[in-house]
Amino acid sequence: MSCIETIRVENLAIGYTGKNVYKRVATGISDTIRSGELTCLLGPNGAGKSTLLRTLSAFLPPLEGKISILGKPLEEYSEKQLARIIGVVLTERSSIQNMTVDELVGMGRSPYTGFWGRLSAEDRAQVDAAVEMVGIAPLRSRMVQTLSDGERQKVMIAKALAQETPIIFLDEPTAFLDYPSKVEILHLLYRLAHEEGKTVFLSTHDLELALQVADRIWLMAEGGELHTGTPEELTRDGSLERFINLPDSEKRVRIHFDLNK
Amino acid sequence: MRRSVLTGMVLLVLSILVFFFLNLLLGSVSIPAASVWDILFGGDGENQIWRNIVMKSRLPQAVTALVAGAGLSVAGLQMQTVFRNPLAGPSVLGVSSGASLGVAFVVLLSGRLGGVALSRLGYMGEIAMTVSAIIGAMAVMALIVYVAQKVRGNVTLLIIGVMIGYVATAIIGVLKFFSAEEDVRAYVVWGLGSFARVSGGQVATFAVIMAVLLPLSMLLVKTLNLLLLGDGYARNLGLDVSRARLAVISCAGILVAIVTAYCGPITFLGLAVPHLCRAIFRTSDHRVLMPASLLAGASLALLCNLIARLPGFEGALPVNSVTALIGAPVVAVVLFRRRKEETAE
Structure with missing residues (x-):
């Protein structure tokens, strides 16, 4: 490349x-x-x-x-x-509760979504791709607070990928x-x-x-x-x-x- | 929208309808359901006394409870999200203390300075109280908004809000000390909070104001969802965090100010309803939580009002006692069961 x-x-x-x-x-x-x-x-x-x-x-x-x-x-x-x-993954360990992995990765699409933040079919496809790439597909419907630190870090990376930024x-x-x-x-x-x-x-x-x-x-x-x-x-x-x-x-x-x- | 969410919303709406009608039906005077229905929907032949009871007392009260419950719950949800603090509620920013201070000034000083006890002024006194509450609440709001632009940390802002509350309470204490006994009594009654105080004409104004404000507050859902992630992530996703914080605080503050002005300080609903909704709908998505809090708040307020007025409690219990007595166990049970499910997973 x-x-x-x-x-x-x-x-x-x-x-x-x-x-x-x-x-x-x-x-x-x-x-x-x-x-x-x-x-x-x-x-x-x-x-x-x-x-x-x-x-x-x-x-x-x-x-x-x-x-x-x-x-x-x-x-x-x-x-x-x-x-x-630019997509970022920060050290601050957010205290997100009651949000599924899928929803959190979906938040990465925010710069592309409309007023209500609803995900389009294309947004969904990007989320799927990000989840696939990071290898967290089995975790998708888990709540974020139930994940281990490593899993959570992967989710945040998937979020940054879903953001489709050239720089991370x-x-x-x-x-x-x-x-x-x-x-x-x-x-x-x-x-x-x-x-x-x-x-x-x-x-x-x-x-x-x-x-x-x-x-x-x-x-x-x-x-x-x-x-x-x-x-x-x-x-x-x-x-x-x-x-x-x-x-x-x-x-x-x-x-x-x-x-x- | 998921099916379970839709079902939940429909159930909430149904509960509001049921509780609303029960609010009109039940009370110290028993009126048959059919007559209540007729009075509501244009039958002329009904008993004039019944008509007065339903239209002039029970209906305004039910509407007030519904609107106030919705407003406080939405404001509570916004506060909890923007401060990322589960204990935040409408009262934490000192906005309701500000309203109390405004009312205290008018009620306690009018007798002293004007020579007329406000408690004797009737309808004019009522309006004066509402206006002074709004002025007091808005003054605190303006102060908070000013501070919000100066300080960075959410916790700092939260602490400053609590401090403002203490200062307001202290001033009220001083005012009370120098006031006539009957004025103090009038103030204390206001401070108990009630859905019953708002009279016919004012209810319409209150309902119209809230009918404008509540849909406007719904516009903040995407902002609130982003704020959930923390300032850093929110900013990275394109949100102007300080402006967003300002918008949410202003919105919640105005909602609380208006409700407090009309009903006095109503505690508990604003803190508890958002937790209840998170537990029921198992989500942090404000696209679900905002409408859910609005509906659940309205429903719970109607239920509390109903219980406060059950036959036997002549003259009605203070609504704040009922909200906490009914609400606290409900919230505790829901959260407890939720925790158990989580550990079982």
Whole structure:
């Protein structure tokens, strides 16, 4: 599948501003993210992974620099337009009750449905396809609150797929999951990038797994320094090693991965 | 729409019709059903006293109960969704406290300042109370809407609403302390809440206002469904969250303000009916819950009014006692059984 550049970030500074607050979390972020690729954002707690994701999905305004998505500056998109371009899976564990998996995935169609949010035949078909792709067909009529964490995460991914967006951002989709579920979710995301041509960008703490599946890695050190490249490049130029040896990052993680992947 | 949902709705409508007619039929004076029917649908030959009882007392009361129950339940559902808090209800935002404060000002101060106890003014006094309740409720509403734009967190907003309620109650306490005894009594009676207070002409106004507002509130179903997912997801799906929050809070606030102005603070219905509907229809979809809450609220209010007025309770029980006494066990049982089914699954 041919990869095209979907997100371009130039000299981006992220952080929070308010009346009496001005907090820069990271600066000088420049890179591109391409479709058909799985890009993993790694970094210790507090490095600004969530802030970066929130900025890229237009929840937060950037402090400086430019973000363009599909060749157009992010700020020129309306919320309604963005809803058809970026789908998100968030860390916030919503307390949704009394809603079936089917209904929740169907909510992903909201940007396309009319005033009452009624699903058309085409919407139904998209929901079916999303459910099929994520492999949660047996769960369809289950209530969301009865699902395990891993199942729920898959449902949220299916929701993002039903949204039919070329770009999917995921904020720590593997947190709270047991090891087999982590592997399963990352493989699913890998497939979505490589088989469906989606631009998948996710933050995670699972360094080892990320190095195995990611096409590109963004390493975010505390203080906002960012190194990007393929896992091989980052290993060769030593930034991965430096990253791991950072005092407060996940220490002494042993890395095994196949350089010839 | 699923078949079970449709059946549920039809049953709710039928229950409203039955309870409505029973409200006209039962009371301290027994009137045969056939005569009630005749009085309603144009028979002239009926007993004039019966006609007065049905048309001037029972019918306005039934209409008030129906409309108020529907309004409070819809408002309660909206509040619970927008605050994502199952304990939210029409009273949490301090809107009903605002109405109480408005009434307290007029009732308690009029005697003091104007030299005329409002309780002696009759019909004019009634209108003054309604107007002051609306003004009080709207003032609090405006404050809440202003705060809603300033603060981000739902919980913060909820706490501020509760605080406003406390402040209003405190001011009312101070006012009471300085008021004449009979005025305090008039205020306390208002505070009990009642479907019976609204008289003929006002009922029509009340019903017309609500007949406009309730369908308008139904327009928010897609917004409410999106808000269920949480702010982040809702926003990602193209919803302007702060504007949506404002719209829902305003809508619920206005509904509560109007109902409270006419009936006094009615508790419980707005909190309980949405839970009842979620449990019965087993869904969070507001396309089902909104009409269901409207119908179930109307039905339950009619039932409560009926029980409050059963022969033997001369002069009628306070409706708030009945709503809680009847409603609480019903809700508890429904939720309990629901939980059991869930664990059995």
